[in-house]
Amino acid sequence: MDDMEQLYQEIILDHYKHPRNKTALRAEEVQADEENPMCGDQIQLAIEVDDDVVQRIRFDGKGCAISQASASIMTEQLQGKSVAEAKALIEQFVAMMRGERGIEPGDNEEWLSLSGVRKFPLRVKCATLSWRGMQKVLADR
Amino acid sequence: MADAPFDVAKIRQDFPILQQKIYDDKPLTYLDNAATSQKPQLVIDALVEYYSRYNANVHRALHYLGEQATSRYEGVREKVASFIGAASPESILFTRGTTESVNLVAYTWAQERIQEGDEIIATGMEHHSNLVPWQLCAERTGAKLKLIPVFADGTLDLFALRGMLSDRTRLVTVTHMSNVLGTVNDVAEIVRLARGMGAAVLVDAAQSVPHMPVNMKELDVDFLAFSGHKCCGPTGVGVLAVKPEQFEHMPPFMGGGEMISRVKDLQSTWADVPYKFEAGTPNIADVIALGVALDYLSGVGMEKIQAYEKQLTEYLIQQLQSIQGLRIFGYAKERGGAVSFALDKVHPHDLSQYVDQQGIAIRAGHLCAQPLMRRLGVTAVSRASVYFYNTTEEIDRLKESIVKAQQFFDHG
Ligand SMILES: Cc1ncc(COP(=O)(O)O)c(C=O)c1O
Numbered sequence: 245m246d247d248m249e250q251l252y253q254e255i256i257l258d259h260y261k262h263p264r265n266k267t268a269l270r271a272e273e274v275q276a277d278e279e280n281p282m283c284g285d286q287i288q289l290a291i292e293v294d295d296d297v298v299q300r301i302r303f304d305g306k307g308c309a310i311s312q313a314s315a316s317i318m319t320e321q322l323q324g325k326s327v328a329e330a331k332a333l334i335e336q337f338v339a340m341m342r343g344e345r346g347i348e349p350g351d352n353e354e355w356l357s358l359s360g361v362r363k364f365p366l367r368v369k370c371a372t373l374s375w376r377g378m379q380k381v382l383a384d385r
Numbered sequence: 386m387a388d389a390p391f392d393v394a395k396i397r398q399d400f401p402i403l404q405q406k407i408y409d410d411k412p413l414t415y416l417d418n419a420a421t422s423q424k425p426q427l428v429i430d431a432l433v434e435y436y437s438r439y440n441a442n443v444h445r446a447l448h449y450l451g452e453q454a455t456s457r458y459e460g461v462r463e464k465v466a467s468f469i470g471a472a473s474p475e476s477i478l479f480t481r482g483t484t485e486s487v488n489l490v491a492y493t494w495a496q497e498r499i500q501e502g503d504e505i506i507a508t509g510m511e512h513h514s515n516l517v518p519w520q521l522c523a524e525r526t527g528a529k530l531k532l533i534p535v536f537a538d539g540t541l542d543l544f545a546l547r548g549m550l551s552d553r554t555r556l557v558t559v560t561h562m563s564n565v566l567g568t569v570n571d572v573a574e575i576v577r578l579a580r581g582m583g584a585a586v587l588v589d590a591a592q593s594v595p596h597m598p599v600n601m602k603e604l605d606v607d608f609l610a611f612s613g614h615k616c617c618g619p620t621g622v623g624v625l626a627v628k629p630e631q632f633e634h635m636p637p638f639m640g641g642g643e644m645i646s647r648v649k650d651l652q653s654t655w656a657d658v659p660y661k662f663e664a665g666t667p668n669i670a671d672v673i674a675l676g677v678a679l680d681y682l683s684g685v686g687m688e689k690i691q692a693y694e695k696q697l698t699e700y701l702i703q704q705l706q707s708i709q710g711l712r713i714f715g716y717a718k719e720r721g722g723a724v725s726f727a728l729d730k731v732h733p734h735d736l737s738q739y740v741d742q743q744g745i746a747i748r749a750g751h752l753c754a755q756p757l758m759r760r761l762g763v764t765a766v767s768r769a770s771v772y773f774y775n776t777t778e779e780i781d782r783l784k785e786s787i788v789k790a791q792q793f794f795d796h797g
Contacts, residue, residue, distance in 0.1 A: 247742060248738075248739060248742045248793075251738065252735070252793070252794075257794070260794075261795075282750065283733075283734055283749070283750050283751070283764075283765055284750065284751050284755075284758070284764030284765045285734075285764070286764065306764055307732060307734075307764070308732035308733075308734040308735045309732060309735045309794065310734075310735075364738070367734070367738070370734070
């Protein structure tokens with residue numbers, strides 16, 4: 245079960261079972277509505293940016309443990325960051341998941357926990373779904 | 386012979402892929418047969434034999450190899466016709482698979498027979514490959530597409546069909562066996578209703594031909610489509626069987642070599658059926674191997690396969706039902722061995738990843754039936770689907786693994 249435990253580390257299972265910042269969203273709040281057509285995973289995002297800082301991210305969605313945990317982790321990681329910092333983090337995260345960037349000394353536990361997904365190429369899209377949604381929302385800021 | 390026991394251990398010996406262990410020490414438990422079946426050694430050998438002994442183009446090569454290849458290729462038309470009870474070898478068209486077969490009808494027959502304001506009736510349980518071609522066809526022709534509703538037990542609402550049929554209905558297109566719900570639809574009754582209104586009937590037999598005796602003449606359908614790869618044959622080859630009188634309404638599909646009679650500078654005349662619909666060098670090797678696959682299935686016996694799979698499916702459903710928090714989709718009495726289900730609190734992708742690590746292959750996702758998923762109120766399901774080489778021990782292994790997955794994902 246080594247690979248399984250690597251894929252579904254405690255942190256991921258914890259975020260899956262107890263998602264942070266997950267809440268029902270009203271249609272008019274939704275700024276990104278991402279779907280993975282391959283498996284039907286869905287993520288909706290509502291984002292508040294003030295003073296060029298990402299103040300608050302809420303999400304809703306349906307899907308596998310990886311997609312939902314990754315969204316939960318993302319909300320925690322990006323809240324409080326400036327728009328520029330958030331964009332840079334998203335890029336680094338996506339690059340890590342695609343194997344274009346290795347693990348680096350400063351990477352936190354949550355990132356490391358998601359890095360196990362890289363061994364399962366079909367699941368990488370699940371992990372990046374919410375991050376890509378966030379990227380789109382921030383693109384024109 | 387009728388009650389000779391079904392020797393599944395012996396049958397498994399015919400399939401080299403089933404002999405292996407994966408992830409070091411896990412016996413491969415293949416329960417994704419609705420997606421594609423495994424291949425017996427005979428079929429694999431047929432491909433090698435073709436390429437190593439008599440590879441040549443068909444129909445045009447006037448030499449020893451060409452004659453060998455042509456006669457074997459054409460021989461498969463006869464085998465297919467008798468396997469599915471089609472009118473004649475000439476009524477068998479080789480395609481790439483069910484998808485291409487359906488598209489062939491939608492681009493040729495439909496183009497001539499379906500006009501603006503006409504109606505096409507499909508069902509709410511179709512695979513995308515028997516739905517999207519009709520959405521496109523409706524767009525091109527200005528016809529209206531309607532779907533027969535699906536009851537909660539996974540059967541079709543044929544009362545609704547009566548109300549939907551009209552003198553504008555040109556085609557009723559329906560899956561013989563649902564790849565999601567397992568339901569075997571009452572094609573005979575659908576044909577009876579459709580005929581009453583003068584509509585033609587297409588049956589998507591991708592899931593039925595591999596698992597039960599199918600007889601096109603008895604069903605009295607106009608078109609029947611299936612894929613070789615789901616019935617022990619290779620990928621890349623499928624069949625469209627056509628009721629001969631419908632050929633009158635079928636202009637060519639693709640243009641090119643082989644499908645012509647005489648080509649002039651600016652126009653041409655067409656070859657006779659079936660060649661008119663097989664432009665270019667066909668998939669010779671895979672067609673020949675499909676013939677071997679059908680011979681193999683006939684040797685095992687389609688009735689026996691059906692009877693054995695019925696037992697296996699009952700056992701599978703029983704075992705799944707005994708798992709807490711597991712919900713099965715589809716309770717039709719007439720059904721095949723594709724069983725879809727959802728677990729409380731474990732997403733289908735997580736489940737299939739989990740059981741995969743124990744060597745068990747099942748399917749997760751929308752199963753190419755998004756409209757049906759919406760009706761079921763889910764975005765994805767898990768599906769276990771059996772074939773005649775599966776065993777009850779494999780089903781036990783699946784059950785055990787699902788229960789472990791529940792503990793893994795649903796603790797705390
Ligand atoms: C009911 C049904 N129809 C059509 C298809 C499409 O078959 P193919 O992909 O071989 O064209 C499938 C299989 O995926 C199926 O299960």
